[in-house]
Amino acid sequence: MDRPIRVLIAKPGLDGHDRGAKVIARALRDAGMEVIYTGIQQTPQMIAEAALQEDVDVIGLSILSGAHMTLLPRIMELLRDHGMDDVLVVAGGIISDEDARILKEQHGIAEVYGPGASTHEIVQFIQERCKTRT
Amino acid sequence: MDLAQALLNGNRRALAQALTLVETGGPQARSLLGALFAHTGRAHIIGVTGAPGAGKSTLVAALAAHWRRAGRTVGIIAVDPTSPFTRGAILGDRIRMQALSGDPGVFIRSMASRGRLGGIARATGDAVAVLDAAGFNVVLVETVGAGQGEVEIAAAAHTTMVIETPGAGDDIQAIKAGILEIADLLVVNKADRDGAEQTVRQLRAMLSLADLPADGWTPPVLTAVATRGEGIDAIATAAERHLAYLRESGRFTGREQERARRELRLILQETALERVRARVSPSDWEALIAQIVERRLDPYAAADYVLDRALPRSEE
Numbered sequence: 428m429d430r431p432i433r434v435l436i437a438k439p440g441l442d443g444h445d446r447g448a449k450v451i452a453r454a455l456r457d458a459g460m461e462v463i464y465t466g467i468q469q470t471p472q473m474i475a476e477a478a479l480q481e482d483v484d485v486i487g488l489s490i491l492s493g494a495h496m497t498l499l500p501r502i503m504e505l506l507r508d509h510g511m512d513d514v515l516v517v518a519g520g521i522i523s524d525e526d527a528r529i530l531k532e533q534h535g536i537a538e539v540y541g542p543g544a545s546t547h548e549i550v551q552f553i554q555e556r557c558k559t560r561t
Numbered sequence: 562m563d564l565a566q567a568l569l570n571g572n573r574r575a576l577a578q579a580l581t582l583v584e585t586g587g588p589q590a591r592s593l594l595g596a597l598f599a600h601t602g603r604a605h606i607i608g609v610t611g612a613p614g615a616g617k618s619t620l621v622a623a624l625a626a627h628w629r630r631a632g633r634t635v636g637i638i639a640v641d642p643t644s645p646f647t648r649g650a651i652l653g654d655r656i657r658m659q660a661l662s663g664d665p666g667v668f669i670r671s672m673a674s675r676g677r678l679g680g681i682a683r684a685t686g687d688a689v690a691v692l693d694a695a696g697f698n699v700v701l702v703e704t705v706g707a708g709q710g711e712v713e714i715a716a717a718a719h720t721t722m723v724i725e726t727p728g729a730g731d732d733i734q735a736i737k738a739g740i741l742e743i744a745d746l747l748v749v750n751k752a753d754r755d756g757a758e759q760t761v762r763q764l765r766a767m768l769s770l771a772d773l774p775a776d777g778w779t780p781p782v783l784t785a786v787a788t789r790g791e792g793i794d795a796i797a798t799a800a801e802r803h804l805a806y807l808r809e810s811g812r813f814t815g816r817e818q819e820r821a822r823r824e825l826r827l828i829l830q831e832t833a834l835e836r837v838r839a840r841v842s843p844s845d846w847e848a849l850i851a852q853i854v855e856r857r858l859d860p861y862a863a864a865d866y867v868l869d870r871a872l873p874r875s876e877e
Contacts, residue, residue, distance in 0.1 A: 430581075430584070430585045431648055431649065431650075431673070431675070452651055453651070455649065456644065456647065456649035456650060456651050457644075457647050457649055458647070458649060459647050459648040459649045460649050461643075461649065461650045461652060461671075461673045462649070462650065462651045462652065463652045463653075463655060463671050464651055464652065464653045464655075464656065465655045465656060465659075466653075466655075466656040466659070472662070472663060473659070473662045473663070476662060476663065477655060477662070477669075479573060479574060479577055480573070480577055480668055480669055480670055481577070481670065481671060482577040482578055482580065482581045509574060510574055511574070
């Protein structure tokens with residue numbers, strides 16, 4: 428039986444700007460996905476644990492605080508500890524091209540979106556990537 | 562049955578995957594539930610329902626924290642509606658449950674209703690069974706008490722809590738929704754707001770009109786300010802008293818029979834429909850639909866036609 432794609436949307440770190448995360452959450456829901464929204468100020472532990480309990484296919488991380496090079500690799504590490512290396516992780520926020528490259532190449536973040544990325548593009552990427560997975 | 566064994570051994574990833582499996586349903590889910598069944602029947606199952614915004618998630622989190630302090634483990638299933646238009650859902654109950662994060666004695670799972678008629682009640686019941694088998698002492702099931710289906714989920718618990726807020730609708734609303742019939746415990750949350758006492762009085766007055774057995778359980782009407790943790794101890798105590806009452810009065814068996822009856826019916830409905838549909842090709846199905854739309858066949862005759870074809874061959 429086909430089941431909807433399950434996505435966890437979380438905001439790691441201390442910035443409280445969750446407009447972007449909410450816009451994404453809504454776009455994903457409108458695309459037929461089940462979106463678990465956990466809110467702001469999440470620690471890497473909280474995010475990895477929520478992803479595990481909710482058995483999600485995708486994690487979307489919104490981060491505007493500038494701490495992404497510390498927090499995102501830590502989240503990826505915890506996911507690996509939980510045996511969840513197969514989860515698709517995407518990030519959005521103010522992340523330089525160089526940082527984005529490192530996050531993708533060295534830490535396994537699938538895609539990084541900056542300001543101006545369209546929700547359509549993000550939805551399509553997630554749908555494509557979830558289709559090819561078993 | 563690797564998954565069942567891993568789950569019984571306390572593997573949380575296995576538990577999460579088992580919940581995904583039973584939520585989706587199908588033959589694999591059924592064999593998993595079969596393997597787990599002998600380990601169920603130990604948890605105190607508590608349904609929590611009420612209008613959107615009544616504070617259910619906050620209250621559930623506070624109750625979970627209370628039972629954790631008492632050394633009991635807690636599983637939580639939070640059900641939110643699926644959009645009927647897109648099949649998508651936003652499940653936001655975890656936002657109010659942050660304080661429970663990092664506690665290995667708690668497991669929280671969000672579920673979307675997925676628009677299945679009766680299916681969500683079956684899926685929720687199965688998810689409860691999985692958490693029960695995993696050894697959680699208390700399983701809290703939170704649903705929006707808006708439709709019949711949701712009310713039914715809550716009613717399938719051992720103890721059903723209905724959450725009201727001051728001034729939310731008049732007494733007739735509560736009667737209409739059938740809320741009083743299913744409530745073992747009534748909680749007026751946000752009791753620091755105006756009108757809380759009046760709401761408590763109205764609920765008590767309505768209970769006094771209800772046809773409750775003289776020797777039976779009278780649902781207590783309690784107040785809480787869940788965000789501040791006020792009233793939580795009394796609510797937890799009342800829930801425990803209710804379970805003790807069920808056991809001592811012999812009504813526990815009755816509830817279990819009711820639960821079993823409901824469960825069997827839901828499973829039959831779903832599996833029967835699944836089997837019947839598997840016997841009819843999508844094109845035949847569409848042809849039947851077209852005939853109904855064109856008024857050439859009435860829906861009952863169409864159902865008979867499908868059943869006659871499907872049932873005799875279903876003994877394999």
